[in-house]
Amino acid sequence: MIDDNSKKHYIAIIGGSISGSEAAFILAEKEYRVVVFEMNDLPYGKIEDGLPKWHINLRNKQEQNIDEKLNHPNIRFVPNVKIGRDISFDDLVSNWGFTVVILANGAWKDRDLPVADINKFVDKGLVYQNALLYWYNHKHELNYKGSNYIIQDGTVVIGGGLSSLDVMKLGMIELVQNALFKIKGLEIDLFTLEKKGILAVLNEYHTSLEELNLKGMTLVYRRNAMDMPLKTPKDTTEDSVIKAGVVSEKLLYKYANNFMFQFIPMSSPIDKIESNGKLEAVVFHKNKIVNKKLVALKEETFKLKTPMLISSIGSLPEKIIGLPYDYSILKMKNDNGYRVDGFSNVFAIGNAVTGRGNIRESKKHGTQMTNKIIDNHLTQDKFFENWLINYNNRIKSEVQVQIDDIEIEIQSKKIMPNKVIDMILNKTKTLQEKAGYKSYESWIKLKTPIRLEDMSKN
């Protein structure tokens, strides 16, 4: 069923990945017109640049799903435009004529490691997870121009959670793959190492970390294995939480065994030791849990010497000037957390709201919140009327041309004036032309990078 209110609205979505494409599709199917602004060539977000490249089936399935959604006649995809850099948020909200702006820009800023002054070692001994995963997923591409990393034996990783386990796997695969080639002359592809596990591959070739001259990597987590958010509890009851904890613990030790890394629980970084301007070691303090709360044992410390430190302690939404934040989290109104504070027509979905989540949660949040935006705002005449009044007042004060025409059109038809629609179409077309974009399908074909072949199937 087509909602009559649809023709009144033109909606901007920032970010085209899991949650952005979900929202765009729901709106487009209801005949709302949508522009999706995406900062990268491709709209796949963490699926392309975060999820390690061995997740071939998951990546292909999710990217195909995003394509099916965004390749819609009511959606205009505008790549290579970063809101906050290429267009200011103020400008987008105030001057472009969109009735609603939806933030689906995910969480791309690594949380800062809580050690004073440690960031001076970024890319000089310290690597943050988002940069590392970007390199890992793209380094095989012929025209890759980003940072380059060489995983060092003895690397320490700080974190806990599924993505930290991916970081451990990635690092151990790199180390062992290189050592197998260098020392044993064996060329084992990453997909085989990931699927079988390092222990199984080393056993198969009758070798060991020792023979490969490797110590391996160490994961340090502030709590116990059972507290790791590896398995989501079914509900909030104590029983479900304990059951999920048991699964998380089993998972962690299974990974540590199969990928041959060390695990140090109940420890948090507190300081660093440097030598000749290089990061030499990290100092940790132990923790204990009292009444389910983490208590720091500041006197009980130990240090780990490391040639490379990887921080995998989570991501936050990258701040966009013009939006309100509570520390690093987007400040939301209290009505179930989808309306951004201080705006009547700006909403946020997916990882952009919490900085956390997985594909399922991002999709679900995208769907639920978009339906709420439609039911509670877009289909309410009052919402559109308010937008009209605001828009009218703004253009009256800012642009003294063609106002009379627009006013007449607004007041008589109570729909979005053609001049506003034309303005959105013209401005977005200029941006598409600047990027060299012609159609969604041809663009995706042109920009999809070379994929590695999964040799484990041969």
Ligand SMILES: Cc1cc2nc3c(=O)[nH]c(=O)nc-3n(C[C@H](O)[C@H](O)[C@H](O)COP(=O)(O)OP(=O)(O)OC[C@H]3O[C@@H](n4cnc5c(N)ncnc54)[C@H](O)[C@@H]3O)c2cc1C
């Ligand atoms: C290492 C790792 C492993 C993971 N493994 C899994 C897994 O196995 N299973 C699972 O379910 N989930 C996994 N996830 C999580 C999953 O990838 C994310 O939860 C999901 O992709 C989030 O979707 P999103 O649309 O909210 O955000 P994103 O995917 O981050 O999309 C945000 C989009 O917005 C764009 N953007 C950002 N800022 C701007 C701007 N200012 N202007 C214009 N565009 C902008 C970005 O380029 C991006 O396309 C993993 C994540 C990581 C990092």
